[in-house]
Amino acid sequence: MGADRDVEALVSAVEALRAQVEAAGLPLDVPGRDAAETTRRRLLGQLDDYVLPRLRSLDAPLLAVVGGSTGAGKSTLVNSVVGEPVSRSGVLRPTTTSPVLVHHPDDGHWFEGDRVLPGLARLSGHDTGEDQPGTVRLTASAALPSGLALLDAPDIDSVVSANRELANQLLAAADLWIFVTTAARYADAVPWDLLRTASERGTAVAIVLDRVPPEAVDEIRPHLASMLREQGLSTSPIFSVPEVALEDGRLPAWTFTRLRDWLQALAGDARARDIVVSQTLRGAVASLGSRADELATASRAQDAAAAALAAAAQESFDLARRRVSDGMTDGTLLRGEVLARWQEFVGTGEFFKQVESTIARWRDRISAAIKGTPAPVDTLGEALHTGVAALVLANLEAATSDTARAWRRMPGGPAVLASGDGLGATTSASTAGVERLVRAWQGEVFDLVRTEGQGRRTNARVAAYGVNAIGLFLMLVAFAQTGGLVGAEVGIAGGTAILAQRVLEAIFGDQAVRDMAAKARDRLLTLVDELYDDERARFTAALAEHTAPQDQASRIESAATRLARVAS
Structure with a gap:
């Protein structure tokens, strides 16, 4: 009975190893994958064709x-x-x-x-x-x-x-x-x-x-x-x-x-036959461990390649996020169309009819620098919308192309890229997502102005100037770091920031303005993070289709260790 129990334990251990070998996958096309797949296939074949049948039928x-x-x-x-x-x-x-x-x-x-x-x-x-x-x-x-x-x-x-x-x-x-x-x-x-x-x-x-x-x-x-x-x-x-x-x-x-005569002697002598069978069976069982180790090593190579691909995608999108953050505070968003629309806006004088004389003097400095045709507040809002959307989309496209470029150079990457639907470029859905993001953020900024302006006196001032106009001022202040501007742009944009900040401080107070600007920036970055995470998920989803089962290597090693212990 003891021998029977030993055989049963050995069969159980071999079956457990077989289950892990069968479940093992080597989906990423990395160096050594083909050889490891051959090892896996032959290991599974010997388990099915010889080791298990012989253990179950020793006679x-x-x-x-x-x-x-x-x-x-x-x-x-x-x-x-x-x-x-x-x-x-x-x-x-x-x-x-x-x-x-x-x-x-x-x-x-x-x-x-x-x-x-x-x-x-x-x-x-x-x-x-x-x-x-x-x-x-x-x-x-x-x-x-x-x-x-x-x-x-x-x-x-x-x-x-x-x-x-x-x-x-x-x-x-x-x-x-x-x-x-x-x-x-x-x-x-x-x-x-x-x-x-x-x-x-x-x-x-x-x-x-x-x-x-x-x-x-x-x-x-x-x-x-x-x-x-x-x-x-x-x-x-x-x-x-x-x-x-x-x-x-x-x-x-x-x-x-x-x-x-030798073959007939083997067939007729049960002991001699058992010696041959035992030699081969022991050798086959003993060889399972080293071949399982090869498969576990290949599995770890799969894990390492998958982790490297995921890290490359994460790095590209993290860099894109940092560039958006920098673009929000280095004056990039106060260039070009936004700056022109702002100058037209303050040049009308319509908005400042009831602003204190000190703020008006800041207005006069800027409006004196340029002559323009009066423009409605919507024009400035559209320019801000376009600028923010361009910043977010440009860096999204960069993150997508950078990830694709990195994956093409990395083990396993080209096949994953080829399996995905347009992984190398942003989609129309991505562009639409950027537009929705900016509209949502602007809406939240307007809501922030309404929330902060709920006091009776503050509410009256906000109502006098208009929520949308105050919201646009808050966006300008949120973006008002001029490190990225040069020449005359610095003075103009700097004055823009100060003027907008003075208006807001007159309504809400200086600390409240700083807090509101910080909230506006943080909320935009949060929305960008969510969008970029969704875009990065396209890469990680494609990678998941080419990733070995979790903890595959350790499970193979554990099964091989158990078999070695039982067989010893």
């Missing part, structure tokens, strides 16, 4: 996958061991495009369902050469002893990429790799890459050295054994098959007697 037949390079003679070897043509062989490459799994008739129930290789549809009977991709052909043969199944896999170096991928998947599903190579190609790089993987994962491996000229056996076999030792595979048995003429498409029985 299932041993699955030996026959793999190797193109033309190594894998299918011929399988047909020869079985004694009948169960797998198609020939000179055309690739010959094996869909795997063929040969089993004893009594063992069929182990393979007919989705216990192993659940992603492959099952076919039955002999290979006709017409199998479709994504299938595995099951063939029953009494020539194989019960307890052993052979799977003829596609070439590991096939010219067809899908075949190469499938070959890797099948090898990862094996209890035992029977690696077939030839005297001419045993030192090729591709097989040894996979043999190193087998060594790293602790997979049981047997080597079949095919088509060996009799005079070369004593030279090639020791060299191959030396190469295996260097890769940590010194215990892997080597079976030599001499170069001989085939008999009815199969090897003469005497050429593979030692291999056949």
Whole structure:
């Protein structure tokens, strides 16, 4: 019972890791993403194709996958061991495009369902050469002893990429790799890459050295054994098959007697079979941790890239907000049209009929500097509206373009930009939003004037001058820092500010004017913050569609740590 509980705990830990691997996403196109996605896909495949099925069915037949390079003679070897043509062989490459799994008739129930290789549809009977991709052909043969199944896999170096991928998947599903190579190609790089993987994962491996000229056996076999030792595979048995003429498409029985006897011994000896299965299973479970770490590292790279993109957007919009704040107090809004409309406004004299003589003298200084045609108060209000809107919109456009420019240079950014609808530019809705913002702010300034003018004496003065005119004066005072003006503009705008402030102080008092101006500025910045946050949200929403699940890396690491603890 204790052993059963240990296996149950191990299955539970592996299932927990599998859940995290399956849920993991690597949506941002950052360096290393493709390799990490391959690791994830293969890790998930081995969990589904081998580790979990084997843990849940420790007494299932041993699955030996026959793999190797193109033309190594894998299918011929399988047909020869079985004694009948169960797998198609020939000179055309690739010959094996869909795997063929040969089993004893009594063992069929182990393979007919989705216990192993659940992603492959099952076919039955002999290979006709017409199998479709994504299938595995099951063939029953009494020539194989019960307890052993052979799977003829596609070439590991096939010219067809899908075949190469499938070959890797099948090898990862094996209890035992029977690696077939030839005297001419045993030192090729591709097989040894996979043999190193087998060594790293602790997979049981047997080597079949095919088509060996009799005079070369004593030279090639020791060299191959030396190469295996260097890769940590010194215990892997080597079976030599001499170069001989085939008999009815199969090897003469005497050429593979030692291999056949070894396979039959494995099938008939439960203890020997358990040793092979335990070696591969332990190695596979032990390798899960390092591959999970690779996936966690890739997940952290995703998090870092997403955070960098979000920070770039935040920085661009923060800069835009600071520029709006500076533009409100450096005299920018008192230039051009606003200044001209103000001069026309005070030049009429209509507004100041009842203003104290000291204020009138300030009015005279400014109106003497320019001659103009009287203009209504609406003209000044429109000029202020246009100036504020231009300031807010220009910096909004700058923030949008700066963010897009930064993202194009950053890992993952170009794909996110391409997925969004017009992320690189402001929209008509954005422009309309700026217009609404300025109108709303001006309305709030007028409301502020009404609220502050509720006293009987103050209310009378406000009523005498008009709420809108007083509100416009308050806007001018709010924007009255002249650091950004030059030449004659300084004196004119400075006088504008002082004159407007004197009018307001006469109505509300100096402290109240300072407080009202501060409130007006703060409220405009608050509205700008809200608008810019909404615009920045377009970028963050697009980024969210390309962001890995929260805490993905730590959850993968926690699951891997739990598995390591249970497996130790």
